[in-house]
Amino acid sequence: MSGALAADRLGRMIQVTSLTKQYGAFTAVRDVTFTCRPGRVTGFLGPNGAGKTTTMRVMVGLTPATAGEVTIGGHHYRDIPNPGRHVGVLLDASAQHAGRTGREVLTLGAKQMGLPASRVDEMLALVSLSDLESTRRLRNYSLGMRQRLGIAHALLGDPSVLILDEPANGLDPAGIRWMRGLLKDYADRGGTVLLSSHLLNEVELVADEMILIGRGQIVASGTKQELLAGRAGGATHVTALDIASLSTALEASGYAVSAAGDGLRVETDPVHVGQVAADKQIVLTDLRPAEGGLENLFLELTSDTQRESITAEGVSV
């Protein structure tokens, strides 16, 4: 099935159309258009200050758009009655009263949405906040705990859409893996997820589709494969039992080879490296696209919006 067909079948749950937001002379978001589909996790990726947060604030009606519109499930967010039951939102995990306990934050949300108190315990269990932790005040929470609480709050009303701004920020590696599983599972059950991040690694593994934004404009979007497709100069990382023979064979086939860690970096796609190894009957122990394919693309596409100027060698000082 082609991507376009799948997209039509899944439909468009979140539709952002020609969204522009200006603050005086400053344009925070310019003519942004994208969609998010049910059953998919959509990553919203861009450097700090690229307009991710502004876009999300407009989506949930906190900030009026200068032009364009956003619909979620066919509605403007403002027109959704009791929106917490349909759209789970986490804009900033630190935006909670420091003197309130975690449990109280969820209790207030449950009360307002008209949910039973048992829902609070379910959500606390879901995000692995213990009874003791839930009775502590927010000022004593680490950022990771606040994120867990924020995700619990977003999921309280059992919504069909999740909008999360930098949810992985402050989570430890185990926490990031946990969140990845949670969101994947949520999407598999038909939920629509939009999550933003300024870190590619956080998004790469969980997002089915990615939207790259830089200086308020969409610079690329699509699945990871689509983003990397047609990109010349893919590189491969390979290790083998007999590295020396492989290196010689690859060079003989005309590929540029350089040592990288305990293996080799080859300036071609993995399929060609595998072919050479198969021809020479060399046992490979690792074969994968060299890291940084997507990262390089990300940095390239958003380079004129970065604060540092980035070259192929790294950050120029």
Next chain:
Amino acid sequence: MSAVVAGPSPTIDTSSTPQVPFSRLVSVELRKMWDTRAGFWLLAVTGGLLVLAMGITLLVVALDDDVRVSANAFSQIMTIPVSLLVPVLAITSITSEWSQRTGLVSFTLEPHRMRVVWAKFATVLILALATIALAIVLGAIGTLLSSAITGTDAVWNLEAGTFAWSIFQQMAYFTMAFAFGLVFLSSPASIAIYYVVSLLLPFMVYGTLYAFFDWAKDVIPWIDFGFAVGPYVGQGPDPSVETSATTLLQVIVTFTIWIVLPFVFGLRRVTRAELK
């Protein structure tokens, strides 16, 4: 997961989730007033002040045979501790949405911002009524205790007219606190201005001027709400002032300056204010 109608443009079915009723918003906002550490301690200290005020009054009654405290006077004394700190709750109810940034959640769960603000205002009025009710109850208890201590008959002299005006005055001051919160959207600024206007100026400046200068007696009731409403609640600095059309006009003028105008200006501010 909430119901979704599938298709090329799936729609969320909102028919099973009516708008959050106003009464529920009010009960949530009431809970938010005392469920923080600041809110808890504010009420705890107020409780302490109440006990202190009652103790001192009873002590005076017990030690000085010439002092008789009527139920009305006792209730007025009890009104002081509940009026000192509790207006801060009216202020932080709105300002914490900005200073603690909880507005990001509050105004996302209820995107119609004004519904949240009116719910908060309702809780502020409820709070004002509760403080008066508490003062009346404690005043009655104090009256019984003092009559038991002194062995004299209790004086039950609460007048309906004065009582109604006291409730109005309390609601007006709580609304003033709330309105300053709306205008400044910052706890320190709102609290400082509120206490200057409601407490410091009347006691330190107006009171002094009123005592020493005749012109001040004519001018101050036109600029301070407390002095304007004084003759109606039996707490005016000059007991000889009779209520008249002029005093009523003074109440209207000062009420407009210090309560209506900040409230209207503050509502406009909140409608437009960005939540950072």
